[in-house]
Amino acid sequence: MTLRDLYLRLRAIVRPQPVERELDEELAFHIDREAARIAAAGGDPADAQRLARRRFGSVALVADQCRDERRVAFVDTTVRDVKYAFREFRRAPLTAFTITSTIALGLGIVAVVFMFYSAMFLRADEVPEPDRLFEVRRPPEPGAGAWVAFTRPDYEALRSQTTVFTDSVAMITGVAARVEGRAFNGTLVTTNFFETIGATPMLGRALGRGDDERPGSEPVIVLSHRGWTQFFGSDPNVVGRSVDLNGHPYQVVGVMSAGFRGLGITPPDFWTPLGRLSQLRQLSSGKEDSYAIDIVGRLKTDVSVEAATAALSTWAVANPALKEVGGHPKSIRLVARRGSLPISALDGLLGFAPIFVAFGLILLIGCANVANLLLARGLARQREIGIRLSLGASRRLIIRQLLTESLLLASVSAAGGLLVARLTLDAAVRVASAVMPPELSELISLAALAADWRVFVFLAGGAVFATVLFGLAPAIQSTRVELIRTMRGEITRDARPGRARDALVAVQVSASALLLIAAAVFLRGMMSASAVQPGLRTHDTVFLEMTNEQRRAALLQAVEGDSSVAAVGASWPFGIGGTLAEANRVPVEFKFASPEYFDVFGIPSYADASSPKRNVSHRPAL
């Protein structure tokens, strides 16, 4: 297609009247000129015009062929169909409203599921080449345990001794902190983090080299877009402000854009240098080096994932400083860290399929309802359709017109669906924050599920899909009419859409039954899960995590002295669950616990349990 072609076509669409006038004038000139020739050659001037016309052929046909050359007939027909559809909506506004709201509800609910799916599997952080970002991990032994963690010295060694990454960063995610008295979720990063990832700040600056150790000056934090909007009311003057973080003054130096979520599904509220770990976690000095960190690197463009994995595994085996955990082979695996789950979108879809199907069924029921409605309306519109058919409109053209009507309704529904999705999510956030304790609900970030272009594309596709579902069958059915009898106002037997409606009712009933059964099974499962006895006393026990080692004794005393506390036990790791060790080459889960621990949870013992440090096979029966 040339530029000229585009111009001519656009002109024909935007200003059809002058284009049509010019065409008429051009053809009229030809006939007049031909008539002039005939007259000049000695013909009868009165006859000349007639002869010229006959030689030319049908002017209307030629004009039509010229219009075809513009190739804008599609647009013409569509414009006409749309105008017709709007007239129809005005004539039956209630029907149009019923259809749009039914489909909007169905599409909106499916869109919510899609937003979760998109956030987990499709969305990557808005940084250059997110697909080259990988997390370095040490896989667990087959069949047991957690991934082996790295520490800060491991990271320094990896960074200086290997060459597969252009650069790598270390980070600790999910660090809870109190900023101005409110619970924030922070991520600690090495100061090369933002430079290596390639994320640029929206306001102020990101962290840079030198922010780690700045003796005498205030430590700094960078806010995420979420932290900025949620806690600082999107204040544009936040940069430079000093905030109280766990009792220490920190300076806000920048705000990141909404498209950067720190390589996770939900963004943290702020980033601060890794050097501040001891202040945030109140560790005794020296403990920083044994704290678990994540290592993320940007792979060089000429290094494949396999080559990098092999190189890093070789490095790990040769590095004596890398902590060996119970004869664990020192293999390395690279896991994609682009801002979505490290699972391919297709595998994710498999996991999401049951939810999509369940919510899709609601959409399907809605579509069946609307199809039924349209079939009923098709009966009412038989006369109109019959007249159009007998005036020479092809059946294809009428089906097309009816489908245009359906598609218009579905498009409005898609917009409504977006609104439904938004309202549903907002309501969910509100319910969550009303029901859950504030510490928990502040951490749950449903607000991160913003509508992006993927949701729009999804809804547009959904609208087309819904149109086919609810519009096609009625359109085909209602154009199947016997012309003459319809013109007389008789509704013909053929057009009575008995079988189609029976099928629709069957679909509706079975889909509804399926949904109800699934919901019942789900509810039963939930009820039995909530009634399971874990074998522990859980209904009146409370966990306190101690991170401030210096003040542990004082805190313990305060807790024990409280009159509402009946007994206190201690354990490591925190809460329920254990850590892995190897006894006679068999991996066992174990836990350090104080002797009171078992009494607190009401765990009966078979032998004497007074030894303060003993191995307990602890697998809660959940």
Add this chain to the structure above:
Amino acid sequence: MTRTAAPPDLLPGTLDLLILRTLQTEPMHGWAISERIEQISRDVLQINQGSLYPALHRLEHQDWIEAEWKTSELGRRAKYYHLTPSGRRQLAREADEWTRLATAIGRVMKLA
């Protein structure tokens, strides 16, 4: 002037070539183009006058010819077409192609 001889069927695409060639000398309106082709071919090639206009509009969309409203010999305005640079190139290409084809057919006819 009698127009009794049945015009031979034009090969597909030949009409485009004839129009482009006719416009090579000077800008013309539609009627003049059909007249010129008939004159030069000594009335052998008679163009279905109606089919001329869709072809003209097609060539215009392909940016090989351009239209301009000018005063005609009848004293009222008419749509005059002229070749564009890319139309000239297209004409050269099609003329070559045509010569090749005509020579080939001529050779076959002599042999047979």
